[in-house]
Amino acid sequence: MIHSKDVEVHKNKEATTNPQEFEKDLIKMEGLVLVAFVSVEDQDTYDTEIIAKQGAEVIEDAILSITSFPDKIRQKNEEIREYNRKIEKEEKKGKPRKLKELILDRELYRVDKVLVYPWAHLSKFLSSDPRAMDVCPRIAGLLQEKGIESAYSPFGWYKSFKINCLGHELAEMYRDIKLYIQPEEHLESAKFKVITPDGKELDIKFDNEKNYIRLDEIKDLDFHLFLESELGSRRVDKGEEPIHIKNMKEFELIDFEPNTDSGNLRWYTKGVIMKNLIKRYTEDSLIDFGAILVDTPIMYTVKNDKLTAQTARFPARTYWVESGNDRYLLRFAGDFLQFDMLSNMNLKPQYFPLRLYEWEQYDFRREQEGELSGLRRLRGFVMPDFHTLCKDLDSAIVEFKNQYKLDRKLEEDLGIKSNLIFRTTQDFYEQNKDWIIELINSEGKPALLELWEDRYYYFILKFERTVLSAQDKSATLATIQIDVESSLEYIEQDGKKRQKYNIKFEDTDGKVKHPVILHNSPTGGLERILWGLIEIAERDIDTCVPGFKAWLSPVQIRVLTISEEQNEYGNKIMEELNQRGFRADLDDRDESLGKKIRRAEVDWIPYTIIVGGKEEENETISIRKRLIGEKFGAKKSTSKQINNISLEDLIEMLNEDTKGFPKYKLPKPFRKFSTKVYFRK
RNA sequence: GCCUCUGUAACUCAGUUCGUAGAGUGACAGAUUCGUAAUCUGUUUGCCGGGGGUUCAACUCCCCCCAGGGGCUCCA
Structure with missing residues (x-):
């Protein structure tokens, strides 16, 4: 201008x-x-x-x-x-x-x-x-x-x-305007309730400052804290750094990367191991569940109207890439290309429910600077994304219940403890409360329910599993949505036809129908899983032994020698364990046993093997098994001692402990302390 | 985007009213050869985030930038 x-x-x-x-x-x-x-x-x-x-x-x-x-x-x-x-x-x-x-x-x-x-x-x-x-x-x-x-x-x-x-201060100006399709405005008319496991509905009330008033019927303090965080009640500003940031750095899992945009992180070896384990495990579970796999590009054109109708809703949060004479956007979810692909398929009635899984590495959302936070909220992140086409709403509900169980199992296996939220319309809740309450009942704890007067979003039901951090901040991990809109040819918005994906099939009755789509991020974003695991461990740090489950720990077994004389024997055991598919390292430093044990403790190692003269002579090992997630023992002990067993006994224990979970090798330079590579130290 | 705090040794951090930096950990060397959460002694390390300014003098005061945290907003 x-x-x-x-x-x-x-x-x-x-x-x-x-x-x-x-x-x-x-x-x-x-x-x-x-x-x-x-x-x-x-x-x-x-x-x-x-x-x-x-x-x-x-x-x-x-x-x-x-x-x-x-x-x-x-x-x-x-x-x-x-x-x-x-x-x-x-x-x-x-x-x-x-x-x-x-x-x-x-x-x-x-x-x-x-x-x-x-x-x-x-x-x-x-x-x-x-x-x-x-x-x-x-x-x-x-x-x-x-x-x-x-x-x-x-x-x-x-x-x-x-x-x-004119040549004054504002005589020349430049503005870049990105097409912005605003979502329909709606009034804040949502009501909140707590549903108890026996199906009782408790209305949530707010005081004049919109703070949630604690319900007398709920005794669990953590549940109140979860509600306070979710309902945006004003909390005392602690101004503290989230605890997981220290861990992610000290464990050398993930780190900030100063040479790129904020919120795009650098992964170190141990972080990559955990990432790949979670990836493989989720993928295996999804295949067992019946999913098919795809991978779609991370950037795409803006010249496709069907895509633009969806992507132009968040122009301020989009990364743009220019190449030649075209520009592309970096995906902020995988839905767009997956749905476009589905709309071009000849879907047959016998396909349903059609389950499509993609490990989205990466998704990009240019969040505002102040919104970024460690591993909880990022600009570039990895998300397992799972979409299911269902013939109709009834079969979508059946599928929802199955996927609910799937997500719950995945979280349990990872070691995530979560709270539940159901968000839906009043009508949908009235018609479906029986099975929703049944699901809540099966968890044995209350759930938060948000009820809208009308449907404002593409989904008629959104289910979330949220984790409460060490500093009482709640964030969503797994989420399942029942989408009744995306498959349509178009919807009406502000009196205008807005294109949707037009995903359709010809049913056995000869009619062309649009499937109902379940969106499911079965574990939630990968970085956020690590956030959750660390925050959950740190939340209970005064009463429970922190750690990752054995299958997921970057180092599963650490071999400690009492003196240097046993280094050879220790090395043999360590090598044997690695050959058998476990991640074992050897602390071969010339340090006291006490010091080595302390190091294994702060590294959250699930199995610590101690070999001294006695063990070498008898060809046995002694084990400290870390009681991850359990209450501390007397004198704040973290482990159970098992003396003088054979290596085969240990391997049997490990097999039992990691049964059904994927394996991943520990890179060789990480196997010995004397040659270990550090990124930060 | 707005408000706010932080940035000092490889790591974690201290540094008063401007007077050119200190502790612990680590690493290294020596001693110790050790049985379940830190063995002892010694040595080592600094563009005090970057740039500019004020001053005789700046880690310290001011301005700008970069990076990280927290809050508001937001969360497809």
Whole structure:
């Protein structure tokens, strides 16, 4: 945008085969004119009405910035005077700041008129759609409606023009406007209840400051803390760093990466081991459950209207990639390409329920800076994503119940303890409360229920499993949604048809139907699983032994020698364990046993093997089995001692402990302390 | 995006009212050859996040930037 004194545009000759009809040969505007040069990009022609509205709003904002600028400077100067006064009185150190001055007379910070001028050269990603030429007239029209005198210059012509840039602080401005399809607004009319395991509904009430008032019927403090976190009750700001950040660094699992955008992390070897174990385990479980597997690209075009209808809902949170003369967006979920793929398939009735699984490495969401937090909220993350096409709502409910059990099993196996939330409409709850209560009952603890008057989202039911952190912060891991919208050809929104994916099949009765889709992130985001595991362990650190389950621990067994004389024997045992598919390392440092044991403790090693002279002589080992998740013993002991057993006995114990879970090798440099690679130390 | 706190040795952190830095851990060396949560002694290490400014003098005061945390908002 250029703020100009007077503007003149002469129409010369057609520049395109079908230029915009425009009778006048000369546009002459006198006074203080804001000239907005406009490029219409690839995605914008999805809906020229929306993009024109956004454009007009941005121009209005610009006008406001210009007109309010002298006032802003005046305010700023008051602050500076105050600051300087403090320095004079020696209340503050430093040197006085200079007052700001307006470049031009304040009368000139005014916009009388607007000229909207199509200017292709602002973008590499121009729209080739003929509708692009509607945008400038629409913007001018919208501004005119708001009482701002506006004109537009014709599209598709060679033109000569004269502008006279005023040259003040805001005389030149640039704005990038991304198409934004706003979700329909809805009133905050949700009601919250707690459902007890025996099916009693307790209404949640709030005080004047919107804080949740604790229910007398609930005795469990952790459940209150969960409700307080979920319901946004104001808590005392502890201002503490989340505990898992220390762990993720000290264990050398994951770390911040300063050489990229915030929220995109670096994984170290042990973190990669855990990542791959969780990946393999989830994948195995999903295959057993009946899923098929796909992998879809992480970036895609914005020129597909069907995708744009969904992706343009979060333009501010999208990463853009440019390549050649095109731009692409980095996916923030896998749904789009999966659904597009499903819409192109010849779906047959016998396929249902059709279960499709993708390990999304990575998804990208450009969250606002203040929202990022350790492993809990990231900009680049890994998410297992599972979608199921069901013939109809009834079969979707049957499938939901099965997947509910699946998710619960996965969490148990990982070692996650969670709280439950069901979010749905009042009607849906009334018609389905029996089985929902049955599920809550099977957990033996209460659940939070949110009820809406109408359905505002694509799902009619959203189920979440949330974890409470050491600092009483609740976050969702697994979630299942019943989506009754995405498979349709289109929906009505604000009186407009909005495209959906049009996923359909011809049923045995000959009718074309759209399936109901379950969205399920069976474990939740991978980083968040690690967040949960560490936070859960740290939450109970005063009463319970912290640790990861044996199958998931980066190092499952540590061999300790009492003196260097046993290093050879210890090494043999360590090698044997690795060959048998377990992750074992050897602490062969010349240190006291006490020190080695302490190290194994702080490393949360599930099995610590001790070999001394006695063991070597008898060809046996002694074991400290860490009682992960159990209450501390006497004198805060963390383990159970098993003396003088054979290596085969240990392997049997390990097989029992990790039965049904995937195996993953420990890279060789990590197997001996004397040659161990550290990333941070 | 807004508000706010933090950044000091490889790691964790201390550093008063400006006067060019200290502890523990680690690493290294020596002693010890050890039986279930830290053996003893010694040595080692610094662009005090980066840039600019104020000052005779800046880790310390001011401004900008970078990175991390917390809060608001947000959470497909």
